[in-house]
Amino acid sequence: MSIIFSGISTAFGTKQVLKDINFEVSTMTFLLGKSGAGKSVTLKHIMGQIPIQQGSITLDGSILSPQSRSLCGMVFQQPALFDSMNIFDNIAFGLKTGNKKERVLELLHHVDLDPSIVTKMPHDLSYGMQKRVSIARTLAPNPRYLLFDEPTTGLDPLATRLISDLIMHVANTCHVTCLVVSHDIGSALRIANHILFLDDCRIVASGDPKTIQLSTNPLVQAFLGRHAVCSDSFVN
Amino acid sequence: MLRFIRELGAIVLFTKSILYALWIGPASMWHEILHETSRIFWRSLQTISFAGFFVGAILILQFDTILARYDARLYLGGVCMSTIIRDVGPLIIAFLLVGKVGAYTAAELGTMRVTEQIDARECLGAESFVTLLAPRWMSIVLASLTLLIAGLSISIGGAFFLALIHSSINMHEFLFLVPRFNGFSTLGSGLLKSFIYGLLVATLACFYGFYAKNGAAGVGRAVTKATVGTHFSIIVANYLTGTLLTALEHLGGP
Ligand SMILES: Nc1ncnc2c1ncn2[C@@H]1O[C@H](COP(=O)(O)OP(=O)(O)OP(=O)(O)O)[C@@H](O)[C@H]1O
Numbered sequence: 001m002s003i004i005f006s007g008i009s010t011a012f013g014t015k016q017v018l019k020d021i022n023f024e025v026s027t028m029t030f031l032l033g034k035s036g037a038g039k040s041v042t043l044k045h046i047m048g049q050i051p052i053q054q055g056s057i058t059l060d061g062s063i064l065s066p067q068s069r070s071l072c073g074m075v076f077q078q079p080a081l082f083d084s085m086n087i088f089d090n091i092a093f094g095l096k097t098g099n100k101k102e103r104v105l106e107l108l109h110h111v112d113l114d115p116s117i118v119t120k121m122p123h124d125l126s127y128g129m130q131k132r133v134s135i136a137r138t139l140a141p142n143p144r145y146l147l148f149d150e151p152t153t154g155l156d157p158l159a160t161r162l163i164s165d166l167i168m169h170v171a172n173t174c175h176v177t178c179l180v181v182s183h184d185i186g187s188a189l190r191i192a193n194h195i196l197f198l199d200d201c202r203i204v205a206s207g208d209p210k211t212i213q214l215s216t217n218p219l220v221q222a223f224l225g226r227h228a229v230c231s232d233s234f235v236n
Numbered sequence: 237m238l239r240f241i242r243e244l245g246a247i248v249l250f251t252k253s254i255l256y257a258l259w260i261g262p263a264s265m266w267h268e269i270l271h272e273t274s275r276i277f278w279r280s281l282q283t284i285s286f287a288g289f290f291v292g293a294i295l296i297l298q299f300d301t302i303l304a305r306y307d308a309r310l311y312l313g314g315v316c317m318s319t320i321i322r323d324v325g326p327l328i329i330a331f332l333l334v335g336k337v338g339a340y341t342a343a344e345l346g347t348m349r350v351t352e353q354i355d356a357r358e359c360l361g362a363e364s365f366v367t368l369l370a371p372r373w374m375s376i377v378l379a380s381l382t383l384l385i386a387g388l389s390i391s392i393g394g395a396f397f398l399a400l401i402h403s404s405i406n407m408h409e410f411l412f413l414v415p416r417f418n419g420f421s422t423l424g425s426g427l428l429k430s431f432i433y434g435l436l437v438a439t440l441a442c443f444y445g446f447y448a449k450n451g452a453a454g455v456g457r458a459v460t461k462a463t464v465g466t467h468f469s470i471i472v473a474n475y476l477t478g479t480l481l482t483a484l485e486h487l488g489g490p
């Protein structure tokens with residue numbers, strides 16, 4: 001039960017972005033890389049926003065299709081709340097049937113927000129709260145896979161920690177598999193059980209946090225920075 | 237030139253997709269369309285009325301000066317109304333609609349695009365053409381048409397009002413030659429032009445807004461392209477429909 005990338009290659013005009021990418025998404029996978037490395041393109045391939053040019057992506061053993069895509073939910077870099085709708089309508093947007101009110105309240109509880117905000121408009125909420133609402137909205141149709149595009153970029157260290165804790169909490173309580181695209185090695189080392197590094201169109205390092213911390217790849221080293229120095233304590 | 241042709245092709249395909257979405261869309265879409273149409277209509281009515289009134293008034297002032305010179309004030313009502321309905325009215329009111337409705341729509345869709353709201357909708361299973369573009373497009377077409385008709389009526393009212401107070405002719409004199417100059421062809425021509433201008437406002441605003449990219453600057457560019465493009469195409473459409481209708485009238489005439 002996972003998403004598998006096999007031989008994915010993508011180019012825009014003459015610019016190669018991905019080249020023969022192969023990996024499998026496990027429970028909590030982090031995809032890291034420099035800006036412009038093609039991380040968002042990878043997510044957009046799963047969501048069908050950028051067509052696959054070469055290779056294939058399988059979801060639960062079968063080739064990705066519009067039907068199977070409905071098992072995936074994506075949380076965008078910006079909260080991307082619908083600003084003409086209140087919080088209730090935002091969260092209920094993806095709900096087709098069932099008791100919407102009950103479900104919305106349940107989701108608000110999952111992301112640790114007060115039920116009283118349902119009548120507010122998105123611009124009445126702080127950025128961190130909007131981010132939570134956007135996670136609740138994505139969880140509404142019960143996806144089995146959650147894709148996050150840079151969930152912590154632009155947040156202060158405290159908010160970063162809160163959001164990454166929330167991701168872990170959601171993954172555990174809602175039993176979803178998460179693929180998180182990020183620059184934030186700290187969160188990755190803390191909550192991921194699989195980390196991938198994308199550079200120069202390819203996966204240059206992959207493994208659990210322990211393996212990644214021992215990697216000699218220059219990009220990984222550069223990302224690790226101070227985390228590499230204290231790797232001893234981590235390994236111990 | 238090649239870019240222009242490519243863009244034109246993209247706009248045609250875009251319109252085709254919208255029409256298809258309207259065809260396959262659920263019945264509930266029409267509730268939303270009516271609701272949105274009335275929202276746009278009421279939001280813009282004040283501006284359009286104000287401008288419409290002065291369009292009529294200005295035309296009266298112009299024609300009155302000329303006709304008075306030839307002692308032909310009896311023609312004032314007929315000539316003025318024909319000009320308002322056929323040409324100047326739809327043109328000026330459509331220009332206002334570009335600013336009022338077109339720019340608003342392009343900016344709204346563009347902002348939705350660059351803040352990833354459109355992507356978020358699509359990821360939640362809402363197909364953009366069916367749930368976003370088709371209802372909006374149809375609402376703008378309907379609202380533009382009704383606003384143009386309202387604006388034209390108010391222009392005529394403005395012309396009438398100013399004729400009475402400025403040109404010292406009475407109501408009977410004003411209306412005397414109106415039927416002679418304003419047959420079905422005048423009315424048809426005004427309505428046809430209004431409809432075409434509404435289509436242009438809706439299509440270009442939706443197209444440039446929907447495909448906006450690159451942040452706030454991109455939204456700015458989309459709005460500029462939508463407004464300038466619509467103004468330009470309205471002028472071209474005015475010329476083309478004018479030529480076509482004149483040719484038709486000559487064919488049908490004695
Ligand atoms: N739809 C597209 N058309 C053309 N080029 C694209 C498209 N999407 C992405 N690219 C290009 O692909 C490359 C990778 O983009 P991508 O958005 O995946 O980077 P990223 O790794 O997510 O970077 P960041 O960390 O800054 O978000 C960039 O050079 C970008 O310009």
Ligand SMILES: [Mg+2]
Pocket residue numbers: 039040041149150
């Ligand atoms: Mg990105």
